[in-house]
Amino acid sequence: MAEKKEIEKYFKNLSNRERAIFEGAISMGALFHQFIGVPISKKNLELIKDAIESSIKLQPAIKDVKVKINEKKVEEMESKFNYTTLTEEMLDVKIISRVKDIEAVIRMKYIDKLKYPLIYVEKVRGVNNKI
Amino acid sequence: MAEKKEIEKYFKNLSNRERAIFEGAISMGALFHQFIGVPISKKNLELIKDAIESSIKLQPAIKDVKVKINEKKVEEMESKFNYTTLTEEMLDVKIISRVKDIEAVIRMKYIDKLKYPLIYVEKVRGVNNKI
Amino acid sequence: MAEKKEIEKYFKNLSNRERAIFEGAISMGALFHQFIGVPISKKNLELIKDAIESSIKLQPAIKDVKVKINEKKVEEMESKFNYTTLTEEMLDVKIISRVKDIEAVIRMKYIDKLKYPLIYVEKVRGVNNKI
Amino acid sequence: MAEKKEIEKYFKNLSNRERAIFEGAISMGALFHQFIGVPISKKNLELIKDAIESSIKLQPAIKDVKVKINEKKVEEMESKFNYTTLTEEMLDVKIISRVKDIEAVIRMKYIDKLKYPLIYVEKVRGVNNKI
Numbered sequence: 001m002a003e004k005k006e007i008e009k010y011f012k013n014l015s016n017r018e019r020a021i022f023e024g025a026i027s028m029g030a031l032f033h034q035f036i037g038v039p040i041s042k043k044n045l046e047l048i049k050d051a052i053e054s055s056i057k058l059q060p061a062i063k064d065v066k067v068k069i070n071e072k073k074v075e076e077m078e079s080k081f082n083y084t085t086l087t088e089e090m091l092d093v094k095i096i097s098r099v100k101d102i103e104a105v106i107r108m109k110y111i112d113k114l115k116y117p118l119i120y121v122e123k124v125r126g127v128n129n130k131i
Numbered sequence: 132m133a134e135k136k137e138i139e140k141y142f143k144n145l146s147n148r149e150r151a152i153f154e155g156a157i158s159m160g161a162l163f164h165q166f167i168g169v170p171i172s173k174k175n176l177e178l179i180k181d182a183i184e185s186s187i188k189l190q191p192a193i194k195d196v197k198v199k200i201n202e203k204k205v206e207e208m209e210s211k212f213n214y215t216t217l218t219e220e221m222l223d224v225k226i227i228s229r230v231k232d233i234e235a236v237i238r239m240k241y242i243d244k245l246k247y248p249l250i251y252v253e254k255v256r257g258v259n260n261k262i
Numbered sequence: 263m264a265e266k267k268e269i270e271k272y273f274k275n276l277s278n279r280e281r282a283i284f285e286g287a288i289s290m291g292a293l294f295h296q297f298i299g300v301p302i303s304k305k306n307l308e309l310i311k312d313a314i315e316s317s318i319k320l321q322p323a324i325k326d327v328k329v330k331i332n333e334k335k336v337e338e339m340e341s342k343f344n345y346t347t348l349t350e351e352m353l354d355v356k357i358i359s360r361v362k363d364i365e366a367v368i369r370m371k372y373i374d375k376l377k378y379p380l381i382y383v384e385k386v387r388g389v390n391n392k393i
Numbered sequence: 394m395a396e397k398k399e400i401e402k403y404f405k406n407l408s409n410r411e412r413a414i415f416e417g418a419i420s421m422g423a424l425f426h427q428f429i430g431v432p433i434s435k436k437n438l439e440l441i442k443d444a445i446e447s448s449i450k451l452q453p454a455i456k457d458v459k460v461k462i463n464e465k466k467v468e469e470m471e472s473k474f475n476y477t478t479l480t481e482e483m484l485d486v487k488i489i490s491r492v493k494d495i496e497a498v499i500r501m502k503y504i505d506k507l508k509y510p511l512i513y514v515e516k517v518r519g520v521n522n523k524i
Contacts, residue, residue: 003211003507010513018414018514021407025415026512029422034168036299036347039161044185051182054175058214079378080134083189085298088347114396116341119419120403121411134376141382145283149383152280153287157381160291167430167478210509216429219478245265247472250288251272252280265473296430301423306447313444316437320476342396345451 016102017124023061024097024106028119031056031065031093032108040090041083045069048086061097068092088117103127147233148255154192155228155237159250162187162196162224163239171221172214176200179217192228199223219248234258278364279386285323286359286368290381293318293327293355294370302352303345307331310348323359330354350379365389409495410517416454417490417499421512424449424458424486425501433483434476438462441479454490461485481510496520 011019035052053065070090077084088110095106107122142150166183184196201221208215224239238253273281297314315327332352339346355370369384404412428445446458463483470477481503488499500515 007211007507007511010511013517014414014514018411021411022414022418022514025418026422029419029424030170030426031422032426033299033423034170034426037165037295038182039165039186039189041189044182044189047178047182047185051169051175051178054178055170058170058172058175058212060212077377080138080376081189081191081378084377085350087349114342114400115339115346116343118400118403121407121415124406138376138380141380144386145383149280149283152276153283153383156284156287157291160288160293161295162291163295164292164430165295168426208508211507212509215508216481218480245269245473246470246477247474249269249272252276252284255275269473292432296432299427300444301427301448301451303451306444306451309440309444309447313431313437313440316440317432320432320434320437320474322474342400343451343453 016099017104020061020097020099020102020104020124021106021121023059023099024095024104024121025119027056027059027062027065027095027097028093028106028108030059031067031095032088032091032117032119036086036088038086039083040069040074040086041078042071042074045071045074056095061099062095063098063103064094064096066094091117094122098127101127147230148235151192151228151230151233151235151255152237152252154190154230155226155235155252156250158187158190158193158196158226158228159224159237159239161190162198162226163219163222163248163250167217167219169217170214171200171205171217172209173202173205176202176205187226192230193226194229194234195225195227197225197227222248225253229258232258278361279366282323282359282361282364282366282386283368283383285321285361286357286366286383287381289318289321289324289327289357289359290355290368290370292321293329293357294350294353294379294381298348298350300348301345302331302336302348303340304333304336307333307336318357323361324357325360325365326356326358328356328358353379356384360389363389409492410497413454413490413492413495413497413517414499414514416452416492417488417497417514418512420449420452420455420458420488420490421486421499421501423452424460424488425481425484425510425512429479429481431479432476433462433467433479434471435464435467438464438467449488454492455488456491456496457487457489459487484510487515491520494520 056065093108105122187196226237236253318327357368367384449458486501498515
Protein backbone atom coordinates (compact mmCIF):
# COMPACT_ATOMS: atom_id res chain seq x y z
CA MET A 1 0.00 0.00 0.00
CA ALA A 2 1.37 3.36 -1.03
CA GLU A 3 0.47 5.02 2.26
CA LYS A 4 2.29 2.45 4.33
CA LYS A 5 5.41 3.13 2.30
CA GLU A 6 5.05 6.81 2.87
CA ILE A 7 4.77 6.32 6.60
CA GLU A 8 7.92 4.20 6.62
CA LYS A 9 9.89 7.23 5.47
CA TYR A 10 9.17 8.87 8.81
CA PHE A 11 10.77 6.01 10.70
CA LYS A 12 14.00 5.48 8.78
CA ASN A 13 15.93 7.09 11.63
CA LEU A 14 14.89 4.43 14.16
CA SER A 15 16.01 0.83 14.58
CA ASN A 16 13.29 -1.80 15.02
CA ARG A 17 14.12 -1.90 18.71
CA GLU A 18 13.77 1.87 19.06
CA ARG A 19 10.55 1.93 17.12
CA ALA A 20 9.01 -0.85 19.23
CA ILE A 21 9.91 1.13 22.36
CA PHE A 22 8.56 4.31 20.79
CA GLU A 23 5.18 2.91 19.76
CA GLY A 24 4.63 1.15 23.07
CA ALA A 25 5.43 4.31 24.99
CA ILE A 26 2.95 6.43 23.02
CA SER A 27 0.23 3.91 23.73
CA MET A 28 1.03 3.82 27.43
CA GLY A 29 0.75 7.60 27.70
CA ALA A 30 -2.50 7.41 25.76
CA LEU A 31 -4.00 4.68 27.93
CA PHE A 32 -3.28 6.51 31.12
CA HIS A 33 -4.66 9.89 30.12
CA GLN A 34 -7.67 8.56 28.24
CA PHE A 35 -9.07 6.29 30.92
CA ILE A 36 -8.16 7.96 34.23
CA GLY A 37 -11.44 9.35 35.55
CA VAL A 38 -13.77 6.62 34.25
CA PRO A 39 -16.50 5.76 36.79
CA ILE A 40 -15.75 2.28 38.09
CA SER A 41 -16.84 -0.23 40.75
CA LYS A 42 -16.44 -3.94 41.33
CA LYS A 43 -19.45 -4.40 39.07
CA ASN A 44 -17.98 -3.08 35.84
CA LEU A 45 -14.27 -3.52 36.57
CA GLU A 46 -13.88 -6.47 34.20
CA LEU A 47 -15.71 -4.69 31.40
CA ILE A 48 -13.62 -1.53 31.76
CA LYS A 49 -10.46 -3.63 31.69
CA ASP A 50 -11.60 -5.34 28.46
CA ALA A 51 -12.55 -2.03 26.86
CA ILE A 52 -9.18 -0.47 27.66
CA GLU A 53 -7.30 -3.48 26.28
CA SER A 54 -9.36 -3.60 23.06
CA SER A 55 -8.96 0.08 22.48
CA ILE A 56 -5.19 0.33 22.96
CA LYS A 57 -4.65 -2.84 20.88
CA LEU A 58 -5.89 -0.90 17.86
CA GLN A 59 -2.88 1.41 17.89
CA PRO A 60 0.06 0.92 15.52
CA ALA A 61 2.50 -1.89 16.37
CA ILE A 62 0.61 -2.93 19.51
CA LYS A 63 0.42 -6.74 19.72
CA ASP A 64 -1.09 -7.15 23.14
CA VAL A 65 -2.25 -5.21 26.21
CA LYS A 66 -2.71 -6.61 29.71
CA VAL A 67 -4.51 -4.37 32.18
CA LYS A 68 -4.91 -5.22 35.84
CA ILE A 69 -7.22 -3.06 37.91
CA ASN A 70 -6.61 -3.52 41.62
CA GLU A 71 -9.98 -4.61 42.98
CA LYS A 72 -9.00 -4.01 46.56
CA LYS A 73 -8.07 -0.39 45.86
CA VAL A 74 -11.31 0.10 43.91
CA GLU A 75 -13.24 -1.21 46.93
CA GLU A 76 -11.34 0.97 49.38
CA MET A 77 -12.01 4.05 47.29
CA GLU A 78 -15.68 3.38 46.65
CA SER A 79 -17.65 6.34 47.93
CA LYS A 80 -20.95 6.20 49.75
CA PHE A 81 -22.47 6.00 46.28
CA ASN A 82 -20.80 2.64 45.66
CA TYR A 83 -18.44 3.67 42.93
CA THR A 84 -15.28 5.64 42.37
CA THR A 85 -13.24 6.84 39.40
CA LEU A 86 -10.26 5.07 37.89
CA THR A 87 -6.95 6.40 39.24
CA GLU A 88 -3.32 5.66 38.56
CA GLU A 89 -2.96 3.85 41.89
CA MET A 90 -5.36 1.16 40.71
CA LEU A 91 -3.59 0.32 37.45
CA ASP A 92 -0.91 -2.18 36.49
CA VAL A 93 -0.43 -2.40 32.74
CA LYS A 94 1.73 -4.24 30.20
CA ILE A 95 1.77 -3.21 26.58
CA ILE A 96 3.56 -5.45 24.09
CA SER A 97 4.59 -3.68 20.92
CA ARG A 98 6.22 -5.34 17.95
CA VAL A 99 8.20 -4.04 15.00
CA LYS A 100 9.39 -6.74 12.62
CA ASP A 101 11.25 -9.29 14.78
CA ILE A 102 11.55 -7.17 17.90
CA GLU A 103 9.08 -7.07 20.76
CA ALA A 104 9.10 -4.56 23.61
CA VAL A 105 7.24 -4.97 26.88
CA ILE A 106 6.28 -1.59 28.31
CA ARG A 107 5.11 -1.59 31.89
CA MET A 108 3.31 0.83 34.14
CA LYS A 109 3.08 0.15 37.83
CA TYR A 110 2.32 2.40 40.73
CA ILE A 111 5.18 2.73 43.18
CA ASP A 112 3.80 3.74 46.56
CA LYS A 113 7.13 4.95 47.87
CA LEU A 114 7.43 7.40 45.00
CA LYS A 115 3.70 8.22 44.86
CA TYR A 116 4.16 7.69 41.15
CA PRO A 117 2.92 5.49 38.31
CA LEU A 118 6.31 4.54 36.89
CA ILE A 119 6.44 3.67 33.20
CA TYR A 120 9.47 1.72 32.04
CA VAL A 121 10.66 -0.84 29.51
CA GLU A 122 10.40 -4.22 31.17
CA LYS A 123 12.00 -6.19 28.38
CA VAL A 124 12.97 -6.08 24.73
CA ARG A 125 13.27 -9.43 22.99
CA GLY A 126 13.78 -10.94 19.56
CA VAL A 127 10.98 -13.07 18.21
CA ASN A 128 11.61 -15.75 15.63
CA ASN A 129 8.13 -16.39 14.48
CA LYS A 130 6.95 -14.26 11.62
CA ILE A 131 3.94 -12.07 12.20
CA MET B 132 -27.63 5.86 56.39
CA ALA B 133 -26.47 9.05 58.03
CA GLU B 134 -24.50 10.13 54.97
CA LYS B 135 -27.42 9.81 52.63
CA LYS B 136 -29.38 12.11 54.93
CA GLU B 137 -26.60 14.59 54.92
CA ILE B 138 -26.50 14.64 51.15
CA GLU B 139 -30.24 15.24 50.99
CA LYS B 140 -29.72 18.58 52.71
CA TYR B 141 -27.88 19.78 49.63
CA PHE B 142 -30.87 19.09 47.42
CA LYS B 143 -33.69 20.61 49.42
CA ASN B 144 -33.86 23.50 46.98
CA LEU B 145 -34.75 21.28 44.01
CA SER B 146 -37.97 19.52 43.10
CA ASN B 147 -37.74 15.86 42.09
CA ARG B 148 -38.17 16.91 38.48
CA GLU B 149 -35.36 19.45 38.72
CA ARG B 150 -33.07 17.00 40.43
CA ALA B 151 -33.69 14.29 37.84
CA ILE B 152 -32.81 16.80 35.11
CA PHE B 153 -29.77 17.93 37.08
CA GLU B 154 -28.30 14.48 37.67
CA GLY B 155 -28.88 13.34 34.10
CA ALA B 156 -27.22 16.47 32.74
CA ILE B 157 -24.09 16.02 34.86
CA SER B 158 -23.74 12.46 33.61
CA MET B 159 -24.16 13.51 29.99
CA GLY B 160 -21.38 16.09 30.29
CA ALA B 161 -19.25 13.45 31.99
CA LEU B 162 -19.86 10.80 29.34
CA PHE B 163 -18.94 13.09 26.53
CA HIS B 164 -15.71 14.44 27.95
CA GLN B 165 -14.53 11.15 29.41
CA PHE B 166 -14.87 9.00 26.33
CA ILE B 167 -14.20 11.33 23.40
CA GLY B 168 -10.78 10.29 22.09
CA VAL B 169 -11.01 6.56 22.83
CA PRO B 170 -9.43 4.49 20.01
CA ILE B 171 -12.25 2.70 18.22
CA SER B 172 -12.99 0.56 15.16
CA LYS B 173 -15.77 -1.76 14.04
CA LYS B 174 -13.99 -4.49 16.02
CA ASN B 175 -14.39 -3.03 19.50
CA LEU B 176 -17.35 -0.72 18.93
CA GLU B 177 -19.78 -2.94 20.83
CA LEU B 178 -17.41 -3.34 23.77
CA ILE B 179 -16.79 0.40 24.03
CA LYS B 180 -20.52 1.03 23.96
CA ASP B 181 -21.04 -1.48 26.81
CA ALA B 182 -18.20 0.01 28.84
CA ILE B 183 -19.57 3.55 28.50
CA GLU B 184 -23.06 2.45 29.51
CA SER B 185 -21.84 0.45 32.53
CA SER B 186 -19.69 3.29 33.71
CA ILE B 187 -22.24 6.09 33.50
CA LYS B 188 -24.92 3.87 35.09
CA LEU B 189 -22.88 3.96 38.30
CA GLN B 190 -23.52 7.65 38.80
CA PRO B 191 -26.14 8.93 41.24
CA ALA B 192 -29.79 8.69 40.12
CA ILE B 193 -28.92 7.15 36.74
CA LYS B 194 -31.34 4.31 35.93
CA ASP B 195 -30.29 3.52 32.39
CA VAL B 196 -27.95 4.60 29.62
CA LYS B 197 -28.34 3.81 25.92
CA VAL B 198 -25.36 4.59 23.73
CA LYS B 199 -25.42 4.27 19.96
CA ILE B 200 -22.14 4.59 18.11
CA ASN B 201 -22.68 5.23 14.41
CA GLU B 202 -20.85 2.38 12.70
CA LYS B 203 -20.93 4.04 9.31
CA LYS B 204 -19.22 7.16 10.63
CA VAL B 205 -16.63 5.03 12.43
CA GLU B 206 -15.91 3.24 9.15
CA GLU B 207 -15.68 6.47 7.18
CA MET B 208 -13.24 7.92 9.67
CA GLU B 209 -11.03 4.85 9.97
CA SER B 210 -7.52 5.84 9.06
CA LYS B 211 -5.08 3.79 7.03
CA PHE B 212 -4.31 2.07 10.33
CA ASN B 213 -7.86 0.69 10.50
CA TYR B 214 -9.04 2.62 13.51
CA THR B 215 -10.07 6.09 14.57
CA THR B 216 -10.93 7.87 17.80
CA LEU B 217 -14.42 8.38 19.19
CA THR B 218 -15.85 11.77 18.28
CA GLU B 219 -19.06 13.62 19.05
CA GLU B 220 -20.33 13.07 15.50
CA MET B 221 -20.47 9.31 16.11
CA LEU B 222 -22.54 9.41 19.29
CA ASP B 223 -26.25 9.27 20.02
CA VAL B 224 -26.99 8.88 23.72
CA LYS B 225 -29.96 8.62 26.05
CA ILE B 226 -29.54 8.82 29.79
CA ILE B 227 -32.50 8.05 32.00
CA SER B 228 -32.25 9.54 35.48
CA ARG B 229 -34.76 8.98 38.24
CA VAL B 230 -35.53 10.80 41.47
CA LYS B 231 -38.35 9.27 43.47
CA ASP B 232 -41.30 9.04 41.06
CA ILE B 233 -39.91 11.26 38.31
CA GLU B 234 -37.86 10.09 35.37
CA ALA B 235 -35.99 12.36 32.96
CA VAL B 236 -34.70 11.30 29.56
CA ILE B 237 -31.63 13.31 28.61
CA ARG B 238 -30.56 13.06 24.99
CA MET B 239 -27.45 13.93 23.06
CA LYS B 240 -27.51 13.86 19.31
CA TYR B 241 -25.24 15.41 16.76
CA ILE B 242 -26.97 17.96 14.55
CA ASP B 243 -25.06 18.26 11.29
CA LYS B 244 -26.61 21.60 10.39
CA LEU B 245 -25.34 23.13 13.61
CA LYS B 246 -22.08 21.15 13.65
CA TYR B 247 -22.99 20.52 17.26
CA PRO B 248 -23.75 17.67 19.63
CA LEU B 249 -26.96 19.06 21.11
CA ILE B 250 -27.87 17.95 24.61
CA TYR B 251 -31.49 18.42 25.63
CA VAL B 252 -34.24 17.00 27.80
CA GLU B 253 -36.25 14.65 25.62
CA LYS B 254 -38.92 13.87 28.15
CA VAL B 255 -39.80 14.05 31.84
CA ARG B 256 -42.38 11.57 33.06
CA GLY B 257 -43.99 10.29 36.22
CA VAL B 258 -43.46 6.66 37.06
CA ASN B 259 -45.87 4.73 39.23
CA ASN B 260 -43.83 1.72 40.01
CA LYS B 261 -41.67 1.94 43.07
CA ILE B 262 -37.95 1.53 42.64
CA MET C 263 -30.62 33.59 13.49
CA ALA C 264 -32.60 30.68 12.10
CA GLU C 265 -30.49 28.09 13.89
CA LYS C 266 -30.98 29.65 17.29
CA LYS C 267 -34.73 29.45 16.73
CA GLU C 268 -34.45 25.84 15.80
CA ILE C 269 -32.54 25.08 18.96
CA GLU C 270 -35.16 26.80 21.06
CA LYS C 271 -37.67 24.17 19.96
CA TYR C 272 -35.70 21.57 21.87
CA PHE C 273 -36.08 23.49 25.09
CA LYS C 274 -39.78 24.36 25.10
CA ASN C 275 -40.37 21.73 27.78
CA LEU C 276 -38.13 23.47 30.31
CA SER C 277 -38.65 26.60 32.39
CA ASN C 278 -35.83 29.15 32.46
CA ARG C 279 -34.94 27.92 35.92
CA GLU C 280 -34.78 24.31 34.79
CA ARG C 281 -32.74 25.16 31.76
CA ALA C 282 -30.23 27.18 33.76
CA ILE C 283 -29.81 24.19 36.11
CA PHE C 284 -29.55 21.85 33.12
CA GLU C 285 -26.85 23.78 31.27
CA GLY C 286 -24.75 24.36 34.38
CA ALA C 287 -24.90 20.68 35.27
CA ILE C 288 -23.73 19.56 31.82
CA SER C 289 -20.77 21.90 32.07
CA MET C 290 -19.85 20.67 35.53
CA GLY C 291 -19.78 17.06 34.36
CA ALA C 292 -17.72 18.16 31.38
CA LEU C 293 -15.21 20.10 33.45
CA PHE C 294 -14.59 17.25 35.80
CA HIS C 295 -14.06 14.53 33.22
CA GLN C 296 -12.08 16.67 30.80
CA PHE C 297 -9.49 18.00 33.19
CA ILE C 298 -8.98 15.25 35.77
CA GLY C 299 -5.57 13.76 34.98
CA VAL C 300 -3.85 16.95 33.78
CA PRO C 301 -0.22 17.12 34.99
CA ILE C 302 -0.04 19.89 37.58
CA SER C 303 2.30 21.44 40.16
CA LYS C 304 2.50 24.69 42.07
CA LYS C 305 4.25 26.12 39.02
CA ASN C 306 1.39 25.85 36.53
CA LEU C 307 -1.55 25.71 38.91
CA GLU C 308 -2.71 29.24 38.09
CA LEU C 309 -2.45 28.68 34.36
CA ILE C 310 -4.42 25.43 34.51
CA LYS C 311 -7.10 27.17 36.56
CA ASP C 312 -7.36 29.95 33.93
CA ALA C 313 -7.47 27.46 31.07
CA ILE C 314 -10.27 25.45 32.69
CA GLU C 315 -12.31 28.58 33.37
CA SER C 316 -11.87 29.95 29.85
CA SER C 317 -12.79 26.68 28.29
CA ILE C 318 -15.96 25.97 30.25
CA LYS C 319 -17.12 29.59 29.84
CA LEU C 320 -17.50 28.89 26.12
CA GLN C 321 -20.34 26.47 26.67
CA PRO C 322 -23.97 27.50 26.16
CA ALA C 323 -25.56 29.65 28.88
CA ILE C 324 -22.41 29.73 31.03
CA LYS C 325 -21.84 33.22 32.41
CA ASP C 326 -18.95 32.57 34.73
CA VAL C 327 -16.73 29.84 36.11
CA LYS C 328 -14.67 30.00 39.31
CA VAL C 329 -12.15 27.23 39.81
CA LYS C 330 -10.13 26.81 42.97
CA ILE C 331 -7.33 24.27 42.97
CA ASN C 332 -6.22 23.39 46.48
CA GLU C 333 -2.52 24.24 46.51
CA LYS C 334 -1.86 22.37 49.71
CA LYS C 335 -3.28 19.15 48.30
CA VAL C 336 -1.28 19.61 45.10
CA GLU C 337 1.86 19.97 47.20
CA GLU C 338 1.07 16.95 49.34
CA MET C 339 0.52 14.82 46.28
CA GLU C 340 3.58 15.95 44.36
CA SER C 341 5.68 12.91 43.57
CA LYS C 342 9.45 12.71 43.67
CA PHE C 343 9.29 14.18 40.18
CA ASN C 344 7.78 17.40 41.55
CA TYR C 345 4.39 17.16 39.95
CA THR C 346 1.15 15.25 40.22
CA THR C 347 -2.08 14.96 38.24
CA LEU C 348 -5.26 16.91 38.88
CA THR C 349 -7.74 14.93 40.99
CA GLU C 350 -11.24 15.55 42.28
CA GLU C 351 -9.94 16.11 45.82
CA MET C 352 -8.10 19.23 44.68
CA LEU C 353 -11.05 20.96 43.03
CA ASP C 354 -13.67 23.42 44.25
CA VAL C 355 -15.74 24.85 41.42
CA LYS C 356 -18.62 27.26 40.86
CA ILE C 357 -20.34 27.50 37.51
CA ILE C 358 -22.85 30.29 36.98
CA SER C 359 -25.31 29.61 34.19
CA ARG C 360 -27.93 32.03 32.99
CA VAL C 361 -31.09 31.67 30.96
CA LYS C 362 -32.97 34.93 30.41
CA ASP C 363 -33.49 36.42 33.88
CA ILE C 364 -32.56 33.34 35.90
CA GLU C 365 -29.13 32.49 37.17
CA ALA C 366 -28.08 29.17 38.70
CA VAL C 367 -24.95 28.61 40.74
CA ILE C 368 -23.73 25.04 40.39
CA ARG C 369 -21.12 23.92 42.87
CA MET C 370 -18.71 21.05 43.12
CA LYS C 371 -16.84 20.46 46.33
CA TYR C 372 -15.06 17.42 47.63
CA ILE C 373 -16.56 16.07 50.84
CA ASP C 374 -13.93 14.08 52.70
CA LYS C 375 -16.43 12.23 54.85
CA LEU C 376 -18.16 10.88 51.75
CA LYS C 377 -14.96 10.47 49.72
CA TYR C 378 -16.94 12.16 47.01
CA PRO C 379 -16.90 15.30 44.86
CA LEU C 380 -20.48 16.39 45.47
CA ILE C 381 -22.15 18.44 42.75
CA TYR C 382 -25.21 20.41 43.78
CA VAL C 383 -27.18 23.57 43.06
CA GLU C 384 -25.97 26.20 45.46
CA LYS C 385 -28.45 28.86 44.50
CA VAL C 386 -30.94 29.91 41.85
CA ARG C 387 -31.69 33.62 41.64
CA GLY C 388 -33.51 36.13 39.53
CA VAL C 389 -31.44 38.84 37.90
CA ASN C 390 -32.90 42.15 36.87
CA ASN C 391 -30.24 43.40 34.61
CA LYS C 392 -30.58 42.50 30.95
CA ILE C 393 -27.78 40.53 29.35
CA MET D 394 18.43 11.28 46.40
CA ALA D 395 17.80 7.64 47.23
CA GLU D 396 14.60 7.50 45.19
CA LYS D 397 16.24 8.82 42.05
CA LYS D 398 18.79 6.06 42.31
CA GLU D 399 16.10 3.51 42.69
CA ILE D 400 14.36 4.74 39.58
CA GLU D 401 17.57 4.53 37.59
CA LYS D 402 17.58 0.77 38.12
CA TYR D 403 14.47 0.55 35.96
CA PHE D 404 16.25 2.18 33.04
CA LYS D 405 19.55 0.31 32.95
CA ASN D 406 18.35 -1.58 29.88
CA LEU D 407 18.01 1.59 27.78
CA SER D 408 20.65 3.81 26.17
CA ASN D 409 20.30 7.55 26.69
CA ARG D 410 19.04 7.82 23.13
CA GLU D 411 16.40 5.15 23.71
CA ARG D 412 15.31 6.67 26.95
CA ALA D 413 14.95 10.14 25.45
CA ILE D 414 12.76 8.63 22.70
CA PHE D 415 10.80 6.68 25.30
CA GLU D 416 10.03 9.60 27.60
CA GLY D 417 9.08 11.90 24.74
CA ALA D 418 6.74 9.30 23.30
CA ILE D 419 4.90 8.76 26.59
CA SER D 420 4.34 12.50 26.91
CA MET D 421 3.03 12.77 23.35
CA GLY D 422 0.48 10.02 23.95
CA ALA D 423 -0.47 11.74 27.20
CA LEU D 424 -0.87 15.17 25.61
CA PHE D 425 -3.11 13.89 22.89
CA HIS D 426 -5.51 11.89 25.05
CA GLN D 427 -5.66 14.39 27.89
CA PHE D 428 -6.52 17.48 25.90
CA ILE D 429 -8.59 16.25 22.96
CA GLY D 430 -12.14 17.36 23.72
CA VAL D 431 -11.32 20.64 25.49
CA PRO D 432 -13.80 23.40 24.53
CA ILE D 433 -11.92 25.92 22.42
CA SER D 434 -12.42 29.02 20.27
CA LYS D 435 -10.25 31.79 18.88
CA LYS D 436 -10.75 33.55 22.23
CA ASN D 437 -9.00 31.03 24.47
CA LEU D 438 -6.77 29.29 21.93
CA GLU D 439 -3.58 30.93 23.19
CA LEU D 440 -4.38 30.12 26.82
CA ILE D 441 -5.13 26.49 26.04
CA LYS D 442 -1.87 26.23 24.14
CA ASP D 443 0.05 27.64 27.13
CA ALA D 444 -1.71 25.34 29.57
CA ILE D 445 -0.93 22.25 27.48
CA GLU D 446 2.73 23.22 27.17
CA SER D 447 3.12 23.97 30.88
CA SER D 448 1.48 20.73 31.86
CA ILE D 449 3.46 18.39 29.61
CA LYS D 450 6.72 20.17 30.52
CA LEU D 451 6.29 18.82 34.07
CA GLN D 452 6.79 15.23 32.95
CA PRO D 453 10.12 13.44 33.40
CA ALA D 454 12.92 14.34 30.94
CA ILE D 455 10.77 16.85 29.03
CA LYS D 456 12.80 19.97 28.23
CA ASP D 457 10.39 21.82 26.02
CA VAL D 458 6.99 21.57 24.38
CA LYS D 459 5.77 23.57 21.40
CA VAL D 460 2.08 23.35 20.61
CA LYS D 461 0.50 24.92 17.56
CA ILE D 462 -3.27 24.99 17.35
CA ASN D 463 -4.47 25.64 13.82
CA GLU D 464 -6.62 28.76 14.15
CA LYS D 465 -8.15 28.35 10.74
CA LYS D 466 -9.36 24.85 11.53
CA VAL D 467 -10.73 26.04 14.88
CA GLU D 468 -12.67 28.74 13.05
CA GLU D 469 -13.99 26.37 10.42
CA MET D 470 -15.21 23.96 13.08
CA GLU D 471 -16.78 26.57 15.34
CA SER D 472 -20.43 25.67 15.78
CA LYS D 473 -23.34 28.08 15.88
CA PHE D 474 -22.45 28.51 19.54
CA ASN D 475 -19.08 30.05 18.59
CA TYR D 476 -16.83 27.31 19.93
CA THR D 477 -15.75 23.80 19.18
CA THR D 478 -13.70 21.10 20.90
CA LEU D 479 -10.01 20.45 20.36
CA THR D 480 -9.40 17.68 17.82
CA GLU D 481 -6.34 15.96 16.44
CA GLU D 482 -6.71 17.77 13.11
CA MET D 483 -6.01 21.09 14.83
CA LEU D 484 -2.78 20.09 16.53
CA ASP D 485 0.88 20.28 15.55
CA VAL D 486 3.20 19.47 18.45
CA LYS D 487 6.90 19.16 19.17
CA ILE D 488 8.14 17.65 22.42
CA ILE D 489 11.84 17.88 23.21
CA SER D 490 13.02 15.29 25.71
CA ARG D 491 16.51 15.08 27.10
CA VAL D 492 18.47 12.35 28.85
CA LYS D 493 22.02 13.33 29.78
CA ASP D 494 23.62 14.58 26.55
CA ILE D 495 20.98 13.32 24.15
CA GLU D 496 17.94 15.24 22.98
CA ALA D 497 15.03 13.79 21.02
CA VAL D 498 12.46 15.83 19.11
CA ILE D 499 9.14 14.02 18.99
CA ARG D 500 6.60 15.39 16.54
CA MET D 501 2.90 14.97 15.98
CA LYS D 502 1.33 16.32 12.86
CA TYR D 503 -1.95 15.53 11.20
CA ILE D 504 -1.58 14.03 7.75
CA ASP D 505 -4.74 14.66 5.76
CA LYS D 506 -4.02 11.96 3.22
CA LEU D 507 -3.85 9.35 5.95
CA LYS D 508 -6.62 10.90 8.09
CA TYR D 509 -4.16 10.36 10.89
CA PRO D 510 -2.20 12.31 13.51
CA LEU D 511 1.21 10.79 12.84
CA ILE D 512 3.64 10.72 15.74
CA TYR D 513 7.30 10.22 14.83
CA VAL D 514 10.83 11.05 15.93
CA GLU D 515 11.86 14.14 14.02
CA LYS D 516 15.42 14.23 15.21
CA VAL D 517 17.82 12.89 17.84
CA ARG D 518 20.86 15.00 18.56
CA GLY D 519 23.79 15.25 20.91
CA VAL D 520 23.99 18.34 23.09
CA ASN D 521 27.26 19.59 24.48
CA ASN D 522 26.02 22.04 26.99
CA LYS D 523 25.42 20.67 30.43
CA ILE D 524 21.92 20.88 31.82
